[in-house]
Amino acid sequence: MDLRTNYLGLDLAHPIMPSASPLSKGLDKVKRLEDAGAPAITVYSLFEEQIDQESHQLDHFLEFGTDSFAEALSYFPDLGNYNVGPDEYLNLIRDAKQNTSIPIIGSLNGVSDGGWTRYAKLIQEAGADALELNVYYIPTDPKLTSADVESLYIDVVKAVRAEVTIPLAVKVGPYFSSPANVLSRIVEAGADGLVLFNRFYQPDFDLEALEVVPRVVLSTSDDLRLPLRWTAILHGRIGADIALTSGVHCHEDVIKALMAGASVVQVAAELMHNGPSRIKELLAALTAWLEEREYTSVKQMIGSMSQKSVREPAAFERANYMKALASWSDDPTGKLI
Amino acid sequence: MVCPHACIRSKVYDGALLETAPEAFKSTTAKWREFADKKFTIQVSTEDCTGCTLCVETCPAKNKSAVGLKAINMAEQRPLREQERTNWEFFLGIPDLPRDTEAIRFNSVKNVQLLRPLFEFSGACAGCGETPYVKLLSQLYGDRALIGNATGCSSIYGGNLPTTPWAVDAQGRGPAWANSLFEDNAEFGLGFRLTLDSHNNYAKVVLGQLAAQIGDGLVDAIMTADQSTEAGICAQRTRVADLKAKLAGIDDPRARDLIVVADTLVKKSVWMLGGDGWAYDIGYGGLDHVLSTGHDVNILVLDTEVYSNTGGQASKSTAMGAVAKFAAGGKPSNKKDLGRMAMAYGTAYVAQVSLGASDAQTIKAFTEAESYPGPSIIIAYSHCIAHGIDMAKGLQQQKAAVESGAFLTYRYDPRLVPQGKNPLQLDCKGPIIPLQDFIYNENRFRMLQASNPAAAAELLDQAQKGVKAHWKLYQQMAAAEVGV
Incomplete structure (x- = not known):
């Protein structure tokens, strides 16, 4: 079975790759992913905040209270060089390239077009085969219009594009007034690929402490449907590769994603739950499924159920919504009627 | 608090x-x-x-x-x-509420807040982790405390002469405080105890000799006074005041001697105060000696795990993996277990406390230590500017230190042994969060991670294993059967 696929111009052995996550935090973990069969790795994200804040924070606490007391002018020895977040990250990219034989994709998470974008170039110089730009933005200002928000995305993509010559993928969330329009403009701004979608982790309330707390809920297969719809809608219409992420847990999810038009799927929660060896299990199940149905290659099925390819394109649109509501009258719970 | x-x-x-x-x-x-x-x-x-x-x-x-x-x-x-x-x-x-009020006992957080601090407005760093313990000591026993203070932060913020943070109450009573050296503070404090005891013995001898002139009733009452409660101590103060009034009218050189030492008939509370540089390192020999003597003294170790006042040099209390001066590569050895060494005598009261982890346990340890009629040592975890933290979060770090198992809170009370009970009572749950969730909030650990990640990872691994083993050991010690 020919499982090969092509993503961002990179020839990959198969389409199931780990997404940016703690799964790749450290060279030993990167190597473990390669050993488990990962065809490429998107390394965990370097955050804009890390670039600016981590070094400032380290410096602040090294200097805090110094030269204030007669008896102690400092509280820490001077260790010379510190590998704050960005240095450590660039070292990992460098080490990963030297110690693996698969494509390594750097990941940069930011939202402003400030100085941090130079790290895109540094990631390229460290040897990354491609870069994934993750734009995670919560527009809370009521005065900010949707046009302002969209411009912010486009500007960031342009700023990063200007820094690198390697392929660039852009990972965004689904919440735009007109996702198809914004995503196609992101491609026009220089993206070679789209990663659909970012998951917006919603904060929770701790009722005992009366505090807003972060609570990461890992995805389930139910989360697949949103990126699945938009992958299917966009495939073949925007001139960029699509990586589907969020909700890929079993081989059926992989197949659906490919059929919708994704060149690759990116998996995190499933590998965090069951370990990197899960890649081989998914691959075996995918292969068996394809063989049973006499497919000859993965490429053959990519986009086979995209909006352009299906008989009823309306299934992805408003008509589908009406059908979904109408189907509820069947009352699958048996409790309403 | x-x-x-x-x-x-x-x-x-x-x-x-x-x-x-x-x-x-x-x-x-x-x-x-x-x-x-x-x-x-x-x-x-x-x-x-x-x-x-x-x-x-x-x-x-x-x-x-x-x-x-x-x-x-x-x-x-x-x-x-x-x-x-x-x-x-x-x-x-x-x-202020009278200390001998019968309505409440000053043994809870809610009630202790009503006691006037006799240690106030010191020159310590904003957010200091040590001074809340010192203040608590002054609230509980300040009106009758004698404090020997080792050199270190506490001697600087405690004695920045000509000002002093040590204060007096409405009756004019406050702690007697003096600063000794780094290396002899325990002996210095023991001297207070021996002096008090000698004066007390002499006072009792003279009291007996002058009983007829003073009045047998008052002498008996003074000699047999129960001073285990605030009310008992206050009653004894009144008796001693009466005694002094009577002595003033007795024309006998012994009466004049007794006036000088009569105040030692009121229970005093002797404390030795200092940091880990004193207690773990430079003054340890003397501290160990004092613990062995059995004398009724109280030792409060303000444990910042580093020489704070002199600018962050490593002490034997410094935790594994922490960067400090003289440990720039991260301290490769474990924190010395001073508490366990003190427990080895079997005759010393020993407690480890962390205000951020439990204020109630801290008060309990202070009251038990002070009431113990022998040597007591309280090791108090104190966050510090030399940890490289946001000082506003100091108490959260104190809590995290305990929750990670890096610092165990417990009380070891030899008075339980005759009751057939194990003297060691663990007041924490052992490691319930990973060690890194505690240490990597602090620059002293984080800077090694940034300068030498491989060494930091190795030391973290060793330290995490050490924390678990340490907790197991303490669990076993606390579970052991004790013969009467």
Whole structure:
């Protein structure tokens, strides 16, 4: 079975790759992913905040209270060089390239077009085969219009594009007034690929402490449907590769994603739950499924159920919504009627 | 209780006093069953507040309509300064609750807040982790404490002459305090004890000799006084005052001698105070000696795990993996277990406390240690500027230290052994969070991670294993059967 696929111009052995996550935090973990069969790795994200804040924070606490007391002018020895977040990250990219034989994709998470974008170039110089730009933005200002928000995305993509010559993928969330329009403009701004979608982790309330707390809920297969719809809608219409992420847990999810038009799927929660060896299990199940149905290659099925390819394109649109509501009258719970 | 500079005070008082209160003075009904008809006020000395925000970070009471507001909040000082200065002055004029009040016992967080701190407005860093313990000591025993202070932070902020943070109460009583050297503070404090005991013995001898002139009733009452409670101590003070009045009228050189030493007939509380540089390192030989003697002294170790005052040199208390001067590559060895070494005598009261982990356990340890009629040592985990932390989060770090198992809280009371009970009582749950969740909030550990990640990872691994093994050992010690 020919499982090969092509993503961002990179020839990959198969389409199931780990997404940016703690799964790749450290060279030993990167190597473990390669050993488990990962065809490429998107390394965990370097955050804009890390670039600016981590070094400032380290410096602040090294200097805090110094030269204030007669008896102690400092509280820490001077260790010379510190590998704050960005240095450590660039070292990992460098080490990963030297110690693996698969494509390594750097990941940069930011939202402003400030100085941090130079790290895109540094990631390229460290040897990354491609870069994934993750734009995670919560527009809370009521005065900010949707046009302002969209411009912010486009500007960031342009700023990063200007820094690198390697392929660039852009990972965004689904919440735009007109996702198809914004995503196609992101491609026009220089993206070679789209990663659909970012998951917006919603904060929770701790009722005992009366505090807003972060609570990461890992995805389930139910989360697949949103990126699945938009992958299917966009495939073949925007001139960029699509990586589907969020909700890929079993081989059926992989197949659906490919059929919708994704060149690759990116998996995190499933590998965090069951370990990197899960890649081989998914691959075996995918292969068996394809063989049973006499497919000859993965490429053959990519986009086979995209909006352009299906008989009823309306299934992805408003008509589908009406059908979904109408189907509820069947009352699958048996409790309403 | 957490205010490092004793700027937040509480009083319970008669509502009639409010008739002359400034307009902006705040009060509410006291929420003590014993003081149902009284008023209660928490007052801040805004001019002395350093703005460290430890109190706001720690305060658990949140506004029901806007949880961002707490029962105590930071506000710009200038608009409040005049008003709160007037309030503070009025507040100081409200009488403190008598120490011998029969209504409550000063053995809980709620009640201890009503005791006047006799250690206030020191020159310690904003958000200091040591001074809340020193303040607590002054609240509980300040009116009768003799304190020998080792050189270190506590001797600097405690004795920045010509000013001093050590204060007196409305009766003019306060701690007697002196600073010795780094290397002899335990011996110095033991000298206080021996002197007191000698004076006390001599006073009793003379008291017996002059019984006929003084009056047998008073002499008997003084000799047999039960001073195990505040009420007992206050009653003895009254008797000693009566004694001195009588002695003034007795024409006998022994009477004049007795007047000089009569105050030692009132129970005193001897404390030795210092940091880990003193207790673990430079003064350890003397400290160990004092623990072995069996004398009734109390040792308070303000454990910052580093020489703070001299600028962050490693001590034997420094945790594995922490960067300090003389341990620039991360300290490769474990923190010395001073508590276990003290326990080895079997005759010393030993406690480890962390105010951020449990204020109630801290008070319990202080009261048990002081009541123990032999040597007591309290090792108090103290966050510090030399940890490289946001000092406002100091108490959260104290809590995390305990929750990670890096610092265990416990009490070892030899008085339990004759009851057939194990003297070691663990007051923490062992490691319930990974060690890295505690240490990597602190620059002293994080800077090794940034400068030498491989060494940091290796030391973290070793330290994590060490923490687990240490906890297991303590569990076994606390579970062992004890023969009477």
